Amino acid sequence: MAATVVLFTRDLRVHDHPALHEAVRRGDLVVPLFVLDPTILRRSARNRIAYLVEALTDLREALRSRGGDLFVRYGDTVTETMRVAEITGAGAIHLSYDVGRMAQRRQRHLRRAAEGSRLAVTTFPGVTVVPPLEVTPAGGDHYRVFTPYWRAWEAHTWRRRLPAPQRLHVPNDLPSERLPDATLRDQGRGPLSPERQRGGESPARQRLRTWLDSGIAGYAEGSDMLAADATSRLSADLRFGCLSPLELAREARGRPGADAFVRQLAWRDFHHQVTAAFPGIARQDYRSRDTTWVSDTEGLALWRAGQTGVPIVDAGMRQLLREGFMHNRARLITASFLTRTMGVHWTCGGDHFHEVLCDGDIADNYGNWQWVAGTGNDTRPNRRFNPLRQAQRFDPEGEYVRRYVPELAGLDAAEAHWPWRSSRRPAEYPLPILDPEGAAGTGARPLG
Template identity: 65%
Template sequence: MVRPTIVLFTRDLRTHDHPALAAAAARGREVVPLFVLDPAVLARSARNRIAYLREALADLRGGLRAAGADLVVRSGDTVAETVRAARSAGADRVHLSADVSAFAADRAGRLRAAGRAEGFAVAEFPGVTVVPPGALLPAGGDHYRVFTPYWRAWQAHAWRAPEPPPHGLRLPAGAAAGPLPGEECAVAGTGRLSPRRVGGGERAARERMRGWLAGGCAGYGEAHDDLAADATSRLSADLRFGCLSPLELARSARGHGACDPFVRQLAWRDFHHQVCAAYPLLNRSDYRPREVRWRDDDSAFAAWCAGRTGVPIVDAGMRQLLEEGFMHNRARLITAAFLTRELRVHWRRGGDHFHALLTDGDIADNYGNWQWVAGTGNDTRPNRSFNVLRQSRRFDPRGDYIRRYVPELADMPAERIHEPWRSPRRAADYPEPLFDV
């Protein structure tokens, strides 16, 4: 008789194309879908992410119940609670999706050690990326350090087929589902809860995906840098929590020829994940060390965080982050470049601030991009010039993005909105710039 299988959910909160869940279902009908609310994770999670998580778990429970099982929720150390669940169910295997952060690697290592001591096997499956991080290796190296050759290898790689959602599952006798997390768990998080954050869950994510593929995806190549158009997918949080399968999304988008520029962005996501897998300290230390004299300017950093630098395009981006728990990708680049290249504040402080607020906050993507901008990461031109005002005029020429998030400049005409401090009719309640840009 096949013994039950534990499926440990982490950031793969879906039933569609879930290889770990599909493999458990293929072994036998008794499956324990488990999610552990780990205080060590909640304490350093943005409140926006915790709010999304609560909604995603409720939706996942509904999907698993429709498949015949339920979501078993426990609180405590993930490994300890997984061991308890395995003992209680008499499980002989634990399945989970392979992940790349230092925390995830440590968790998987401790789980394997516990399995050896307790008598259950631990199996890791793909699902967090389109192409697993170790599947593409350059000659003589353990990972790709430059995107373009990675992109070529990524395009040529044979992708696996998506897994259908399971059905006919059942929990072992006596397995209690446990309550979903309440609002009180958000108190443990970082940052503020943004009033216009995106809602969580697989059903909402799949609806957003269908809308994106039917509409905006085809125009992504031309419009994705237009700040005012807001022509990006808004699927980043859904991918971060695994409410969408990145593989399913990439395969669907690749079927639309005009969506190739968007598919390239999914490859960038995979690229950062394989970098993080090889260099787990990506969020703490320079990937490519450089001699940079960073400044400890707390007042300038505080002004940047609050969107009060006096540089409209920077302030618009930072205020979008506060309001939505999200920032347009071009604005992320602009605000990060301003902090690291103009204010000379360390990239880690900026990355940590983003991570404390972003609903889509992901170690590999967030810090990989911050290091790229700062010149310590995977950019082959680490000393490239970057003019904030030129970026503002190019990607928000009429100033509509600025007006959307900086209401003090609502009446400022387009020809003056990028540099309102140089106008004789300055907005009285808008600050002067931290320096003359």
């Protein structure tokens, strides 16, 4: 009986999984495989490794409940995949297409390694709603501006949603390494957030049902309000593929108030198609603006710690450290403060986010950082977010600030947003490291 290796990467689920579905449909023995590459783990956030450990455990349980299993290997992904294919006599390798530089390199190396073994390597959709290379403008390889992409994305015919397999057959004599435990996270970088959410397809699908039943209707109205926490909290589930973005989009589409949320899924796809064409997005300016950046090691450290003395910025940075997550509006405010007000290079901020975020995704994280910094896909490259006005508009009662900056808990809203102008400013809360309404990118520190 022929065998097909299904290499799981950022698609840790059984529902709507095209690569797995096709292997089962063919009637082959299926070899669900995940390779833990120590090189990748050393560069990963501890928060994401913790989520990964939980997601792999959940995936193995889902596969075993269907007669299968998840086979685990440690080492280089291509080497171990080829070794498993040889042991099982597999004739095909299936995996989901991904866009990051490392993912594209892995896909190329896997194809090259398989050439001499008469192995068919096939990539499938599954990481995005619309595959990155499926919607392109006339005369170009990708869309550089969101609005025309959004129109094409909406008009595109989406693939059908695929059911989870009822049964699958796996080799009986293939050994598997133990699933990793929580100690694996110690190999990674950054802090381990005490309030991060649990990983895995089962809790992700519970969050999905809760969001669709009681959250999405108020998204357009409340998603920017920082204290309301009216966002889906599904970003990490999408990043690890514990939820299918296509299934989420199909489930959401047409529901009351869902248009604004579905548009965010299109933004996610937009960044992925940009990264597919420009895999250097995490290090190179997508559009050069000839910006002069400021070197500010001390200021960067204070920004990272949520100690800038600008409450709305500090609240966002502390939410990130506490939860491994940050509200999207706070991401814009904190990123603009670092790049536009402090004048620090966008890679410094993008790298910190990537070191802490559970949902850290190359395309979305760095695509958004470049958008804010003016080097990316924003059609208004000089856009700035004034932190004080943003606080007044999106945290009018000061609730978000007081939630994450407890030093300010005893102040009213105006004082919580402007504590340096209040006689009641707590002594333990720092003065601003610079004027939040001062000239962009000066790096000056007139108030600290």
